[in-house]
Amino acid sequence: MKSMESILKDKHFQLLAFLITSARGCVDEPKLYGPLRLLDAASRLIDIMEDEGKSNDEILKLKELIEENIDVLMYDEEEFIRLLDELAKQLAKIIKNQKT
Amino acid sequence: MLGGRFLELITAIKGRRAVRRFREEPISLEHLKKILEAGIWAPSGSNIQAWEFILVTDKENIEKIKLISPGLFDNPQALIVLCINKKRAEKGGRLGENTALMDISMAAQNMMLLAYSLGIGSCPVVSFNKTAIRELLNIPEHVDPVLILSFGYPKFWPKAPRRRPLKEVVHVEEYGKHFEG
Numbered sequence: 001m002k003s004m005e006s007i008l009k010d011k012h013f014q015l016l017a018f019l020i021t022s023a024r025g026c027v028d029e030p031k032l033y034g035p036l037r038l039l040d041a042a043s044r045l046i047d048i049m050e051d052e053g054k055s056n057d058e059i060l061k062l063k064e065l066i067e068e069n070i071d072v073l074m075y076d077e078e079e080f081i082r083l084l085d086e087l088a089k090q091l092a093k094i095i096k097n098q099k100t
Numbered sequence: 101m102l103g104g105r106f107l108e109l110i111t112a113i114k115g116r117r118a119v120r121r122f123r124e125e126p127i128s129l130e131h132l133k134k135i136l137e138a139g140i141w142a143p144s145g146s147n148i149q150a151w152e153f154i155l156v157t158d159k160e161n162i163e164k165i166k167l168i169s170p171g172l173f174d175n176p177q178a179l180i181v182l183c184i185n186k187k188r189a190e191k192g193g194r195l196g197e198n199t200a201l202m203d204i205s206m207a208a209q210n211m212m213l214l215a216y217s218l219g220i221g222s223c224p225v226v227s228f229n230k231t232a233i234r235e236l237l238n239i240p241e242h243v244d245p246v247l248i249l250s251f252g253y254p255k256f257w258p259k260a261p262r263r264r265p266l267k268e269v270v271h272v273e274e275y276g277k278h279f280e281g
Contacts, residue, residue, distance in 0.1 A: 008160075008163065008164065008167070014167060017167040017168060018167070018170055021167075021168045021169065021170050021228070021229040021232065022170040024229055024231075025170050025171070025227050025228075025229065029227060033227070037170055040170070071120065071258070074118065074261060075259070075261050075262070
């Protein structure tokens with residue numbers, strides 16, 4: 001069992017807290033804050049995958065793309081939607097190149 | 101004739117940005133006090149001042165607040181949680197809480213402009229969980245947290261977002277007669 005101090009620093013717990021509070025926030029916040037929070041969560045998840053050795057360069061590039069562009073929503077809604085499309089495209093490329 | 105004070109003020113108003121990336125550099129208590137003081141000098145309806153400001157600088161407390169605040173980014177060095185004291189706001193009658201919210205908004209702008217004048221970046225955040233922050237900071241029932249301001253020295257000043265032009269926003273003498281000046 002983890003101590004409370006280490007739980008606060010645990011990235012899984014941090015993601016859990018982020019997801020729960022984001023879920024409540026999305027009830028009242030602007031519609032596009034939903035995808036914004038999901039992208040933020042995706043970036044945090046990639047962080048965790050990296051720590052656990054489950055990531056690779058292609059996945060880390062997704063995180064880079066998110067982190068460099070996530071603020072764009074505050075300036076340009078259309079550009080933010082283009083970012084979501086680009087991420088989906090890059091994700092599809094990763095999936096396509098995998099052997100099952 | 102526009103004097104130096106006007107130029108300084110308009111520079112601050114137009115230069116302030118929502119800063120979400122901060123350097124690891126603490127803000128002195130002296131500067132934080134100046135920022136808080138700018139807050140209490142905001143206009144207040146009927147001078148009721150139904151505001152309470154909670155200053156948070158302890159790293160661990162900031163981390164805990166970040167956990168329950170999806171809109172709070174990076175590593176701010178200080179937070180100010182702006183709250184409405186509903187008991188005080190009652191003195192403003194049925195408009196009391198609305199007026200308090202406006203007062204707090206003006207206090208927040210004062211704080212952010214003062215911070216900017218000191219080279220400190222800030223960001224207003226409403227995306228936080230009210231129930232959780234109440235629990236974390238022992239905020240009593242009659243006090244309502246409505247806004248968090250995060251502060252820190254910016255890694256960079258973000259570019260200016262688009263503003264609706266005066267011609268579109270301003271109506272002269274009656275609604276619909278747009279400003280042509």
